[in-house]
Amino acid sequence: MKDYIEERVLNIAVYIVENNATVRETAKRFGVSKSTVHKDVTERLGQLNPSLAGQVRSVLDVNKQERHIRGGQATKEKYLHMESI
Secondary structure, three states: OOHHHHHHHHHHHHHHHHHOOOHHHHHHHHOOOHHHHHHHHHHHHHHHOHHHHHHHHHHHHHHHHHHHHHHHHHHHHHHHHHHHO
């Protein structure tokens, strides 16, 4: 694995753990695609730092469990905003 990829993987992992960030938020912050973030933390990180990979997996699991709630809140806010116009 190239050095710049290893550095990106570790930076992304630390960002996710420190900020409880979603894959989408992380991708936007680092200027890469969601697919790249996902591949970095699910495949590449395990080879570089297994303990950090476990921490990231915990954050991503929580995000996955809360995903449907966030979607419902976004839809609610969308329609509340539409009513006020």
